[in-house]
Amino acid sequence: MDRGSRLKKKRRRRLFSNIVTVLLFILAFTLIKDKLFPFIKNAFSNDSSDYVLADSDMPGKNDEYNKGENNGSAEGNNSGHVNADGDNIKTGNEKDKELEKEMAEKKEMLKNTVYINDEGSKVVTNPNDILVLVNKERSLASDYKPDDLVIPNVKFSFEGEDQKKYLRKEVATALEVLFEEAEKEDVILYAVSGYRSYGRQQMLFNYRSERSGIEETNKLTAKPGQSEHQTGLAMDVSSKSVNLSLEEAFGETIEGIWLKNNAHRFGFIIRYLKEKTDITGYSYEPWHIRYVGKEVAKEIYENNITFEEYLGFEYDAE
Ligand SMILES: [Zn+2]
Numbered sequence: 601m602d603r604g605s606r607l608k609k610k611r612r613r614r615l616f617s618n619i620v621t622v623l624l625f626i627l628a629f630t631l632i633k634d635k636l637f638p639f640i641k642n643a644f645s646n647d648s649s650d651y652v653l654a655d656s657d658m659p660g661k662n663d664e665y666n667k668g669e670n671n672g673s674a675e676g677n678n679s680g681h682v683n684a685d686g687d688n689i690k691t692g693n694e695k696d697k698e699l700e701k702e703m704a705e706k707k708e709m710l711k712n713t714v715y716i717n718d719e720g721s722k723v724v725t726n727p728n729d730i731l732v733l734v735n736k737e738r739s740l741a742s743d744y745k746p747d748d749l750v751i752p753n754v755k756f757s758f759e760g761e762d763q764k765k766y767l768r769k770e771v772a773t774a775l776e777v778l779f780e781e782a783e784k785e786d787v788i789l790y791a792v793s794g795y796r797s798y799g800r801q802q803m804l805f806n807y808r809s810e811r812s813g814i815e816e817t818n819k820l821t822a823k824p825g826q827s828e829h830q831t832g833l834a835m836d837v838s839s840k841s842v843n844l845s846l847e848e849a850f851g852e853t854i855e856g857i858w859l860k861n862n863a864h865r866f867g868f869i870i871r872y873l874k875e876k877t878d879i880t881g882y883s884y885e886p887w888h889i890r891y892v893g894k895e896v897a898k899e900i901y902e903n904n905i906t907f908e909e910y911l912g913f914e915y916d917a918e
Contacts, residue, residue, distance in 0.1 A: 706731070707911050714738055721825070730770070730893055732831055733911055736818075736881040739825035742798045746832035749795055754779040757790040757844040766795040768832035771891040775835060778866035787858040790844055792887070793836040796829035819883050828871065833891045851886030860886065864901035867894045876906045 710731055714722040726732050727744045734740055751765045752772035758764075767775060775791070782789050796804075802824040809817040828834040838844045839855035850856040851874070860870055869892055872885040892900070892907065900910050
């Protein structure tokens with residue numbers, strides 16, 4: 601190889617490596633420009649008016665726009681972002697505070713939703729509220745019946761048509777999801793008893809108190825109008841491991857434990873807890889779930905409190 605051709609080869613190599621360097625530079629620039637220099641991308645865009653209007657509300661002279669860009673596109677962008685974020689944070693806080701305030705007002709309101717009827721009993725004025733509190737001190741009117749009762753598409757412990765199958769629509773949907781999710785974990789639940797009319801409560805109470813006396817009956821069976829089942833928000837649930845019955849042993853079964861740990865995820869609470877009978881006025885009922893919506897259910901579950909405590913009640917059972 602003579603000197604001339606060696607020189608040519610060298611030049612070619614140098615040219616080639618220069619081209620590669622330039623290409624690499626372009627490639628690297630393309631990759632990082634969007635991340636590091638968003639304004640460059642915008643500067644390359646012909647449609648400047650969009651950008652100006654979107655970010656600064658300035659009607660778009662290119663001069664103004666470029667000036668803004670050069671002097672402080674970072675600043676401009678940043679201030680835009682800061683404002684946006686700042687607003688968001690502020691709005692978030694305000695929303696939280698508003699929600700908190702709303703909830704506090706709601707709780708206060710919920711406590712005061714009773715009137716005294718002719719017989720001297722406290723009757724709730726908000727029977728249709730998802731958060732209605734019904735207990736031994738707060739009855740439902742004898743003629744109250746929810747107007748959106750439906751039969752949830754779940755397994756029942758019995759066959760045939762019965763008012764016990766009904767729940768309010770929102771509750772029925774939530775129960776269907778709960779049962780489905782339980783089944784995915786091989787936990788097979790059965791619905792036993794949902795809606796219970798005033799008339800049926802009367803019948804049940806009379807029947808039971810004739811057998812075991814009013815005092816005993818009152819521990820487990822609500823007086824007419826005092827059953828949550830009349831709200832259409834409650835369902836008694838059981839499993840084959842306790843022969844589909846409603847008994848305390850259900851709380852120790854795989855199904856009962858699953859229900860205790862998961863009901864809140866679907867908006868339900870175990871309404872009558874073992875260690876809270878003095879507050880609820882009822883014996884432990886691991887099978888009785890009450891719908892209150894996911895948010896409230898979560899709070900009640902996590903704090904291990906009763907619905908009465910959640911609402912700020914101090915309830916003394918007699
Ligand atoms: Zn029940």
